Amino acid sequence: MNRLFRFTRQLPGEYPLLSILIAFQVVFLMLPTLIVLVVSFQAGDLVRFPPDDFSLQWYAQIPGEDRFISAFYRSIAVALFCTLLAIPIGILTGLGLIRYDIRFEKPLQIYFLLPFTVPLVVSGVILLIILGELGYIGSLWTVGLALTIINIPFMIWSVTSRVNALDPELENAAKNLGADEIQTFINVTLPSLMPGVITGSLIMFVLGLNEFIVSLIITTPDIVTLPVLIYTAIRSNISPLIAAIASVYVFVAFAAVLVADRLVGLEQFLKS
Amino acid sequence: MADKVSQRFERAAWRVEDALIAAKELLPKGLYRSPPPWMGYIFILPGLLLVSFLFVGMFILGFYSFLTHDPFEFIIYEFTLENWERLLGTTGYYNIFVRTIFMALLITAISVVLALPYAYLTIRVRSSLVRKLLLVSLFVPFFTGVIVRAYGWLIILGRNGLVNSFLGLFGIEPVRFIGTQLGVVIGLLQIMIPFAIIMIAPAIQNIDRSLERAASNLGANRVSTFRHIIIPLSLPGIAGATIVVFTITSATYAIPALIGGGQVDFVANLIYRTLFDIANWPLAATFSITLVLVSSIVVLFVFQVIGTGTLGVDTGENDE
Numbered sequence: 134m135n136r137l138f139r140f141t142r143q144l145p146g147e148y149p150l151l152s153i154l155i156a157f158q159v160v161f162l163m164l165p166t167l168i169v170l171v172v173s174f175q176a177g178d179l180v181r182f183p184p185d186d187f188s189l190q191w192y193a194q195i196p197g198e199d200r201f202i203s204a205f206y207r208s209i210a211v212a213l214f215c216t217l218l219a220i221p222i223g224i225l226t227g228l229g230l231i232r233y234d235i236r237f238e239k240p241l242q243i244y245f246l247l248p249f250t251v252p253l254v255v256s257g258v259i260l261l262i263i264l265g266e267l268g269y270i271g272s273l274w275t276v277g278l279a280l281t282i283i284n285i286p287f288m289i290w291s292v293t294s295r296v297n298a299l300d301p302e303l304e305n306a307a308k309n310l311g312a313d314e315i316q317t318f319i320n321v322t323l324p325s326l327m328p329g330v331i332t333g334s335l336i337m338f339v340l341g342l343n344e345f346i347v348s349l350i351i352t353t354p355d356i357v358t359l360p361v362l363i364y365t366a367i368r369s370n371i372s373p374l375i376a377a378i379a380s381v382y383v384f385v386a387f388a389a390v391l392v393a394d395r396l397v398g399l400e401q402f403l404k405s
Numbered sequence: 406m407a408d409k410v411s412q413r414f415e416r417a418a419w420r421v422e423d424a425l426i427a428a429k430e431l432l433p434k435g436l437y438r439s440p441p442p443w444m445g446y447i448f449i450l451p452g453l454l455l456v457s458f459l460f461v462g463m464f465i466l467g468f469y470s471f472l473t474h475d476p477f478e479f480i481i482y483e484f485t486l487e488n489w490e491r492l493l494g495t496t497g498y499y500n501i502f503v504r505t506i507f508m509a510l511l512i513t514a515i516s517v518v519l520a521l522p523y524a525y526l527t528i529r530v531r532s533s534l535v536r537k538l539l540l541v542s543l544f545v546p547f548f549t550g551v552i553v554r555a556y557g558w559l560i561i562l563g564r565n566g567l568v569n570s571f572l573g574l575f576g577i578e579p580v581r582f583i584g585t586q587l588g589v590v591i592g593l594l595q596i597m598i599p600f601a602i603i604m605i606a607p608a609i610q611n612i613d614r615s616l617e618r619a620a621s622n623l624g625a626n627r628v629s630t631f632r633h634i635i636i637p638l639s640l641p642g643i644a645g646a647t648i649v650v651f652t653i654t655s656a657t658y659a660i661p662a663l664i665g666g667g668q669v670d671f672v673a674n675l676i677y678r679t680l681f682d683i684a685n686w687p688l689a690a691t692f693s694i695t696l697v698l699v700s701s702i703v704v705l706f707v708f709q710v711i712g713t714g715t716l717g718v719d720t721g722e723n724d725e
Contacts, residue, residue, distance in 0.1 A: 162599065
């Protein structure tokens, strides 16, 4: 052990051994995402390494793939639906839980974490049974509702942290200066909750766009979302065309990370 | 032009605000001047209803697990213990449950071990460029979605994939990853490590740096500082990571289905097949309830041993 320690001191950098381990992890984490991009630019129709040639031919074929394009629109629709539904619910729950004296607060917090503790596949079975009994299976809005249910803790979480950070005296000051309750809410309360709402919305939208297992269980063939369709497609073959379609998600992921970094800073996500 | 549009928008916003104020005036004054305590319950009502789908759903699942399946009638509302007997009496089902728990524990352990140094370096590294790189490689996979990453692994681990093409350069025979436990473990680790890092990082963030300096002033090297300072103080984060990673892994579907190719089925794959291949909803409900029970037992065990950790919602009332 001592010899190892002496050896590491001779290596350059702040944390030499640690850095080597982490470098491997970075490659491990990024490789599956990046390889999809590489394959999507490949010329031949067989996936091989190293690729013979690069071309954009697979991207050129996307406009003709009606099934994938309509699935993409449906995914956007359900992701928007769940985000827009989650915003008011998240704000109200955050304000209610923290600003008001509520009995059974601890059990309620556990209750609101239920979507995280119930395994996703089980949530899928539950929603299939409930929606099935009600006769709603096969409508797209049920998928949006399902996404809201399973991801709502993200919104509550990020709004709650902002409610905690907001000093009630600020609102009292606004009221003392003659602002009406509604004016106070719109001009003081909402703006200070905004960072939390934006973070929550970003997470809910991107996760909604990507959601797979619950959608797989509760969608019927004519309302499949993009991840479900990609899943069915790669079970039969792994043509570079699918890679070109899937690369949409890689671009969305990079865009989401960029937006999150600009708006709140990625470091914020690692704070409790 | 743009000025006019924004002016018009502003006027519309004023009008909405006035309408809201007018609507508010119709309510009894006490309601908004000094909101009564029960307003809080009204505020959380929509959220309560939303989550009630799952809360009520758990009871419905329990109810369904005692119903009778019939190939022609689909479900008969007659109580039976048949589903539970089938679950307990079939070795095939039992094996899938054992495999799921075992693999989930294995992946939880490896993820936590790999996530700790990653989270530590991300928070402590001086170069902001390196920190950015680490954060990006953490969040890009997180936002890419399971299916796309599983597809990436199929390309990497396939028979003519990246890894085997590379091995081929040295004349090494192709290694089979698809349809093996090793392939599934690789795929699952890549999905779970980001979750573990996100859960552990806040705990490391809260560690006072001067503790580490004190340890090193007292002659401790990096390894023993890590062992005696960092690991014990990040236990809350480790608890959170263990719970999150175990719960998600034990319910995972996509990776065993795609990389496992039907050879390494998890409980989720069993549930899906029971739902759609043999359309036996009562039996699927029985599997689901059992999955929830088993993972709750593990979670409660972790709570007992290390506490709720970073999972507990901070209501800001702890400092009172």
